[in-house]
Amino acid sequence: MSSSKFSTPTTFLLIFVLLFKTCFGANPLFHFCSSSQNFTANTPYDSNLRTLINSLIYKTPSTGFGIGSIGQYQNQKAYGLTLCRGDVSASECKTCVSDATKEILSLCPYNKGAIIWYDNCMFKYLDTDFFGNIDNTNKFSLLNVQNVTDPAMFNYMTKELLSLLAYKAYVSPNMYATGELKIGGESKKLYGLTQCTRDLSSSSCKKCLDDAISELPNCCDGKEGGRVVGGSCNIRYEIYPFVKG
Numbered sequence: 001m002s003s004s005k006f007s008t009p010t011t012f013l014l015i016f017v018l019l020f021k022t023c024f025g026a027n028p029l030f031h032f033c034s035s036s037q038n039f040t041a042n043t044p045y046d047s048n049l050r051t052l053i054n055s056l057i058y059k060t061p062s063t064g065f066g067i068g069s070i071g072q073y074q075n076q077k078a079y080g081l082t083l084c085r086g087d088v089s090a091s092e093c094k095t096c097v098s099d100a101t102k103e104i105l106s107l108c109p110y111n112k113g114a115i116i117w118y119d120n121c122m123f124k125y126l127d128t129d130f131f132g133n134i135d136n137t138n139k140f141s142l143l144n145v146q147n148v149t150d151p152a153m154f155n156y157m158t159k160e161l162l163s164l165l166a167y168k169a170y171v172s173p174n175m176y177a178t179g180e181l182k183i184g185g186e187s188k189k190l191y192g193l194t195q196c197t198r199d200l201s202s203s204s205c206k207k208c209l210d211d212a213i214s215e216l217p218n219c220c221d222g223k224e225g226g227r228v229v230g231g232s233c234n235i236r237y238e239i240y241p242f243v244k245g
């Protein structure tokens, strides 16, 4: 009978935690656990991965990008990369990377590789060197289900804006660009964003973004908003301003 004494406070706590998470903590957009190999707790890979994560949490916020590897021997070495969206503050970036690393370790506890995305950041790790290569494997899209009234025109404008922003991103050192475009004669606007991980060369960033733009007809044809999100780059458009500043 003594257990019932605790049931009410426990329930309250649970509701509070759920509310707290909903209001203040962002939820991940998506994740993949690599299917290749698992590691065992308390092995060198485990400790290298944890050391890597701590260093990325420390390194990323100042520039919005972190990259590194920890470990001496090839089969024990962990490679990781973090990227915050170009407009997020250092403190938001730190919170996001810290949440992302915790969350992915609980979603993919013993996977030697995984990737997770949030609105504000992404984190990827692997037991092999993936730096500088375009990630064609880990990719997803999101859309706003609302239809636009003139799809042909709207799709054209979306492609125009994102192609311009792709160019702006791959020629800029931080590989990030945002912009807007007036749609028709109305006061309506289209807002866009493009971003690559900064381990890519300018030409790989271009290729990654061009590929993402070419997927828009498959995911987001005539939709008011859409994103194509991958391990090396992402694009997004909306009919409302979604970036800060």
Ligand SMILES: *[C@@H]1O[C@H](CO)[C@@H](O)[C@H](O)[C@H]1NC(C)=O
Pocket (backbone or CB within 6 Å): 035, 036, 037, 038, 110
């Ligand atoms: C890795 O672990 C997961 C979950 O425990 C299991 O389902 C999967 O089969 C394992 N993979 C390998 C390659 O051992």
Ligand SMILES: *[C@@H]1O[C@H](CO)[C@@H](O)[C@H](O)[C@H]1NC(C)=O
Pocket (backbone or CB within 6 Å): 145, 146, 147
């Ligand atoms: C958008 O258009 C598609 C195809 O014409 C239709 O099936 C869908 O229900 C529409 N969505 C909304 C939210 O109106």
